[in-house]
Amino acid sequence: MFYSACRTVRLKPGITPTSCSCHTGRHVVLRLDEQGEAPSDQVNKRHKKEKVPCQPVLDHFDQQYGQELPDLWASTRSVLLNPHSWQYGVMLNRFTSATDVIQILQSKGFSRFLPQTDASALLCDAHSLASKSKCPAVNGLVLSPRSISKCLPDNFHPPSLGTSHAVSQDLESDTLPSLPCHSLQCYIHPYTMRFPTPAHRPGQLKQYYLLNAASLLPVLALQVRDGEKVLDLCSAPGGKALAIMQCATPALLCCNEPDPHRQEWLTKTLESFLPHSLNSRVIVSAQDGRCFGMSEAAKYDKVLVDAPCSNDRSWLHSGSSQRGDHRLKERVRLPVLQAQLLRSALSAVRPGGVVVYSTCTLSSSENYAVVETVLNDFPEAEPDDLWEEIAIPLSKYFAFGPAHPSRGQASHKPSLQSQNRTVSSYHHRLGILVVPQPGKTWGPMFLSRIRRRPQ
Template identity: 40%
Template sequence: MTMTLSLRIKTLCGSCHLMQLRKKSSVLKPQKQICKSVLEHFDEVYSKELGESWTRAREVMLSPSSWQYAVMLNRFSFSEGLEAYFQNQGLSDIFHDVQVPSSGWLKCYVSRIAHRYPAQRHQQGRLKDYYLLNAASLLPVLALEVEGGNHVLDMCAAPGGKSLAILQYAMPGNLVCNEPDCLRRKRLKEMLESFLPELCRSAVTLSNLDGREFGQLHPEVYDKVLVDAPCSNDRSWLFTSDIPQARHWIASRKELPVLQVELIRSGIAALRPGGILVYSTCTLSQSENSNVVDQILQSDCGVELQNLDKMAHAFSDIFTFSANTQYGLLVLPDRERAWGPMYVARFKKRYPP
């Protein structure tokens, strides 16, 4: 009798949650204001680097109402009812027909139209059921190909979406989520607690190092390293309301590749021979993407660049990839494919001779 009652309560709670989803998912936020100085800067740089591709990407990026959001289900609080609801709403699992690369457990639902479901609020003692994200941000996690028992470093982890995706993909032996900023690290910790049961939290370590220190302090420790580097966050920059801050970002933009190269070198030093490092950004900038990879290859850091063509082919029906990227993959925001920007490159550390 008690078990039957508890099941009925759980079913009713699930139904209430779905009703709230239906009500909230149609609410639109006020239109964001475009930062003119950032747009002028992007027009100057990206029209040269991307040509006609920038025209299409520009159209999408300037229209937040056309942006798409993906729903990543939480394996630790999985609900068949919620999954069925998303399916009935016309969303599709991007991993349903993907054979290469393996998608582990990951379940991520996307809609062909611009639609954003409400983010779930934290409730004490209850895990969240899903996480909202740009679907292209899962590509670095897939490229990492984490296996059970791996020692993994997410060097620039906050706000934590990719760390969470790693834990959805496979349960590593240990995942180090690094964030030097105190406030961002606190938010990262709270996010992980909202999605992970206590038994799984022992596999996660929060760290506050400068990412450039890992190679020296922890040499050849990790099987996989993700460097989702600080970058020119194109979508955020375009809609900043702080004009002085925007001008400062533009003026100091040329300094970012120096930091990015240093972070990658540190990650390579922290890798075991044969280990994988994935470098990613959320910018279209050639100087922060292919040029950074070129610097690593030219400096002979003991790694080889790996081909990601199979990944591009597997997701060609979902994402628009740039045809003019020298190294790695670049996802371009496009009409009805409003994902990205997202750049991904993968290195493998060579064994010593």
């Protein structure tokens, strides 16, 4: 049981959340029967339930994003309107043995998109793979072909294990020179290959977590190291907290979530993936995030603010027009809340520490404008340039939007080619934006890293 700063959250055994945000694989949930198969009626229901866009929200997006992303919006719009084109990542849990899962992923054409700490420890033995059946068991969970749905071209053939290794090595040597190696492992597929949700099994940690791989970028930008004190200010449902624990072993990770229902969900997620030995390091609190910086000023080395936002993926499929209209009214008020949370985070971080602010919306008013507003209030804070650190090395996998026009500078879309790494300016430093595009359907995801100057 993870400790709570305000109250203990007790959950009934076997309860597992059945829905989650767009960055945690909500649309790929498949419950498996005792033989590991997804019931046929469940698969059929998933295909029959087509998502219908909410017209008021779509009209609003057309007007706003048509102006903010004029060259990209048409292709982004087509991706957001087609959930069957969305890609999903599989983040492995380093606190369990996942060799069998890696073998399955690689045999299906998945590959890692981050440099690995110890390549020899992660590569699967080809002879071992060949000796297994086509549907190897994963701690008792059978992953059959029927439980993995695909949206692949007819002429696509998953690469062999050897090919996957060659591709992985090539990507690491040619396109990821500036990314540090670490223990976080996430596998992605070039097409819409969907992996089943791991079943809850009492007494066993889950081996992997499904998510939109773009949601890992704020965690990478945070650069957590062993022994640091880290605050996840808006932590539920817990995917980024899990990712932090895959990167390092902090002295303290405080996962803050004031909403009781979402805190219960967060606690269950942590219990499903982290061992009891980490109970003293990982705590759950329920403070108002806007006041956190006052109650725990300058206590943390790193702070993540994955702020509440107008989630473009889910809001576009809001259902009724009435609900869509309500959400659009909420959208106007969000930047004020987001700025309050970011100010609180900058107060909670120590001098010399860093804060990463992120959202899952394309909206400039919730992204660049919030960062710039708060920077004007904090002369002791300055933004870091993430363009060369993250955007250029990962441009093979993610599509990044144009730099935000700021302080009278004209908007332009800088090249992502390695020879143009000298491109850097204030409006790049405000943040980078992952824009869903055909073939690179990750995002939306905005991230900005702000450093508090040492005293």
